Amino acid sequence: MRNYLLPDFLVQVGEGCSACGRCARECSFGVISMESGRPVARHSRCVACARCVTFCPTGALRVVPNQVAHRHNPYWSVSLRHDLMRQAQTGGMLLAGAGNDLAYQSIWDHLLLDASQVTNPSIDPLREPMEVVTFLGAKPSALQVEARPEGTLRLAHPLPPQIRLEVPILLGAMSLGAVNLNVHRILARAAQETGTLWNCGEGGLHEELYEFGPSTVVQVASGRFGVHPRYLERAAAVEIKMGQGAKPGIGGHLPGEKVTAEIAATRMIPEGADALSPAPHHDIYSIEDLAQLVGAVKQATGFAKPVGVKIAAVHHVAAIASGAVRAGADFVTVDGFRGGTGAAPKVVRNHMGIPLELALAAVDDRLREEGIRNEVTLVASGGIRSSGDMVKALALGADAVAVGTAALVSLGCTLCQACHTGRCAWGLTTQDPKLAARQDLEEGVERVGNLIRAWATELREVLGALGINAVESLRGNRERLRAVGLDAETLAVLGVQAAGRE
Amino acid sequence: MVPGQVIGDLMAAMHDRSNGLGGGFAAYGIYPEMADSYAIHVIYDRDDHRSAVEQLLSAATFLVRSERIYTRPTPGIGVAPDMWRYFVQVPPANLGGLSEEDYVVRLVMRVNMELPGSWVVSCGKNLGVFKGVGYPEDIANFFRLEEYRAYQWIGHGRFPTNTVAWWGGAHPFSLLEWSVVHNGEISSYGINRRYVEMFGYRCTLRTDTEVLVYLVDLLVRRHRLPWRLLYAILAPPFWEQIERMSDPDRRELYTALRQVYGSAMANGPFSIIIGHSRGMIGLTDRAKLRPLMAAREGFRFYLASEESAIRSVAPNLDCIWAPKAGFPAEGRLLSQGVSA
Numbered sequence: 001m002r003n004y005l006l007p008d009f010l011v012q013v014g015e016g017c018s019a020c021g022r023c024a025r026e027c028s029f030g031v032i033s034m035e036s037g038r039p040v041a042r043h044s045r046c047v048a049c050a051r052c053v054t055f056c057p058t059g060a061l062r063v064v065p066n067q068v069a070h071r072h073n074p075y076w077s078v079s080l081r082h083d084l085m086r087q088a089q090t091g092g093m094l095l096a097g098a099g100n101d102l103a104y105q106s107i108w109d110h111l112l113l114d115a116s117q118v119t120n121p122s123i124d125p126l127r128e129p130m131e132v133v134t135f136l137g138a139k140p141s142a143l144q145v146e147a148r149p150e151g152t153l154r155l156a157h158p159l160p161p162q163i164r165l166e167v168p169i170l171l172g173a174m175s176l177g178a179v180n181l182n183v184h185r186i187l188a189r190a191a192q193e194t195g196t197l198w199n200c201g202e203g204g205l206h207e208e209l210y211e212f213g214p215s216t217v218v219q220v221a222s223g224r225f226g227v228h229p230r231y232l233e234r235a236a237a238v239e240i241k242m243g244q245g246a247k248p249g250i251g252g253h254l255p256g257e258k259v260t261a262e263i264a265a266t267r268m269i270p271e272g273a274d275a276l277s278p279a280p281h282h283d284i285y286s287i288e289d290l291a292q293l294v295g296a297v298k299q300a301t302g303f304a305k306p307v308g309v310k311i312a313a314v315h316h317v318a319a320i321a322s323g324a325v326r327a328g329a330d331f332v333t334v335d336g337f338r339g340g341t342g343a344a345p346k347v348v349r350n351h352m353g354i355p356l357e358l359a360l361a362a363v364d365d366r367l368r369e370e371g372i373r374n375e376v377t378l379v380a381s382g383g384i385r386s387s388g389d390m391v392k393a394l395a396l397g398a399d400a401v402a403v404g405t406a407a408l409v410s411l412g413c414t415l416c417q418a419c420h421t422g423r424c425a426w427g428l429t430t431q432d433p434k435l436a437a438r439q440d441l442e443e444g445v446e447r448v449g450n451l452i453r454a455w456a457t458e459l460r461e462v463l464g465a466l467g468i469n470a471v472e473s474l475r476g477n478r479e480r481l482r483a484v485g486l487d488a489e490t491l492a493v494l495g496v497q498a499a500g501r502e
Numbered sequence: 503m504v505p506g507q508v509i510g511d512l513m514a515a516m517h518d519r520s521n522g523l524g525g526g527f528a529a530y531g532i533y534p535e536m537a538d539s540y541a542i543h544v545i546y547d548r549d550d551h552r553s554a555v556e557q558l559l560s561a562a563t564f565l566v567r568s569e570r571i572y573t574r575p576t577p578g579i580g581v582a583p584d585m586w587r588y589f590v591q592v593p594p595a596n597l598g599g600l601s602e603e604d605y606v607v608r609l610v611m612r613v614n615m616e617l618p619g620s621w622v623v624s625c626g627k628n629l630g631v632f633k634g635v636g637y638p639e640d641i642a643n644f645f646r647l648e649e650y651r652a653y654q655w656i657g658h659g660r661f662p663t664n665t666v667a668w669w670g671g672a673h674p675f676s677l678l679e680w681s682v683v684h685n686g687e688i689s690s691y692g693i694n695r696r697y698v699e700m701f702g703y704r705c706t707l708r709t710d711t712e713v714l715v716y717l718v719d720l721l722v723r724r725h726r727l728p729w730r731l732l733y734a735i736l737a738p739p740f741w742e743q744i745e746r747m748s749d750p751d752r753r754e755l756y757t758a759l760r761q762v763y764g765s766a767m768a769n770g771p772f773s774i775i776i777g778h779s780r781g782m783i784g785l786t787d788r789a790k791l792r793p794l795m796a797a798r799e800g801f802r803f804y805l806a807s808e809e810s811a812i813r814s815v816a817p818n819l820d821c822i823w824a825p826k827a828g829f830p831a832e833g834r835l836l837s838q839g840v841s842a
Contacts, residue, residue, distance in 0.1 A: 116689070119663045119664065119687050119771075120687040120689050121771060121791060123789070128789065129740050129742065135761050137761075143725070143731075143758055143763070145731065148751070153730075153755060154751035154752070155751075155755050158754075159758050159761060159762070162761060368696060368699065374700075395692075466689060467687075467689040467769075467770050468689045468690055468769040468770060469769065469789065470738075470764070470769060472693075473689065473767055473769035473770075475693060475764070475765070476692070476696055477690060477692035478696075479692025502665065502666075
């Protein structure tokens, strides 16, 4: 069949090229090769990952959009037309990596924060304590105390298990398979050094990383990959994955070619076999089954660690979250439709689920209406891009946020959305040992750690400007948010007033 | 017993702290002959809103007495709403499994939420709140406070900046035996409000301070926490201080207080006075961004934002002190008087 597709990008070699060959060595997509001592590009393969441009020692390379003069048509976008041609050529489902890239409204960008003035002096975070410590775990609605013989007080009953987070920022679930072991090493160490948790995702935890257990959330997903007693024992917390924001309604899909010996051993499957997570858990067909699994995991771990449930933001997310809490979840992760993925059908990634902002607000409201908000830690994830998004998520009602894509970007990811190809030039979403080796452990840990530290500093700065000195006074405090350019219905769901309203 | 003139004079000394847009008083012990009844003070923006409330009270309680709260025309006090007080008792048969106090709280929330143009400003036994738009000394004159004698007075002058000035929004805010006046701002109000709403309280008075009185009711009466833990919830020790606690039980308790009651922390600059039937407490935020002075003279205990106010009515103090940030100054009623 003839190929009607034009390249999306053009690689241009400009003045100053020293013909060193670096670009050809860096390109993992087979775009650039050295021919007769000069770099030559096969443009159609370029995904615009910018690896060659970043590493060209003379700055002679450019990657530019291939702007062909199609008749202007905002309805039939070029990208849509390309997809149609691809499907006409293959008859297959389009795959995509990373997160939903369509121009849906980003509600974060319509929310603004309050600041202190006159009656509520702002607090200088450089001079005053500014507390951002957060605890992951279920809390009772009320405390009971008893007096000791000498008259001092103590708790009548110990609290359910709590994990202290130095910052309300978690590293979100990315499985071994979606990313490689090097990336897992980086996330684990960065979490340990910053006093937070990382999440190993649904592909098991490599033996080598067991030492990071106290900083690790392990997942139990529908495929049960790598789930065994030691895995659960080593973890700080266990998360049952019911859904993922990037691909609600379907399970993970790791093609056999990415199942290396290392991954096979960790996932407990044969080398080279496809690792398909079923869309549903085959033992969960309703909420009471989820309650059983939560109970089973708690029993298996001696009721010593928080057990959570991760759900995708879909239409009935509030009812589902409430069900998860009543099923015994100590924490619930709500994953919005902007969340990332190693691979997903494009139609699912781009068209399923709802924005995290609305889901989060609806969940927090519902749990409060039912009087059970205290009994769960609410984690918001799926497209948190900046400390600004984080602060707004906390104000809408999250106890903490989890970041995946942002952490990958800190490691070099340029969001070229080619994760599903397994050819990530930045060594992140690839199992090719040569490419994976591009991630330097020490530097990676510093980068991810710096990101978390920077956001924590920015959070303290914002708290100070808000005139509050503890993050628990920001959490769920929608009074400190105002909205611009949102319709009344959206405002009602968010529980936020329009800017200008008192 | 102290005549209302005293608190009026004390407030007048701090005239410049208010701007004429709010003044109010809580008076404890003013209805001794009706001490068994809940004294429900209600303000009505129009007289025709009164019948709905009176119908509700007649149906839900045993109405012992009702009367218009007497006032006098006072320069500086503009158009006042209609204000009534009702002395009611709750027939046990009406309780339906609720405690008497919870029953009264529900009734109050219902009036404030559902009945238009009517707001309950106090509902405790043997106490009443008198408040409105004006300077506190003018409000005292307006309500003829010199004619009342109380064992405990709490006064407030307002300089509103964040919310509108109206009669229901003046301090004190009161529920059952609790009353709260507040100098400052509760910057955590948004979450404090959503927190108490989970327990059935509804903030309807358009001022951040209102939420504090519901927090006191929730934590002290319903959760039965000792007062010292209430202080540790409203103005908790910093994590650094908790980590330094040598007694592991104490450390665990204070950690759990922050974990469980983080949403109840009052964050932002405040000094508050919490009144209850057996005393009053002064408390500031944990950075002490608002002033508070406590003093004792004989069996009398004083709290004020300014020393001058206390000295204006009690020139021969036994002692006067500035409570530390986040630490309470407590005055308790004794059988023979008051101790600090």
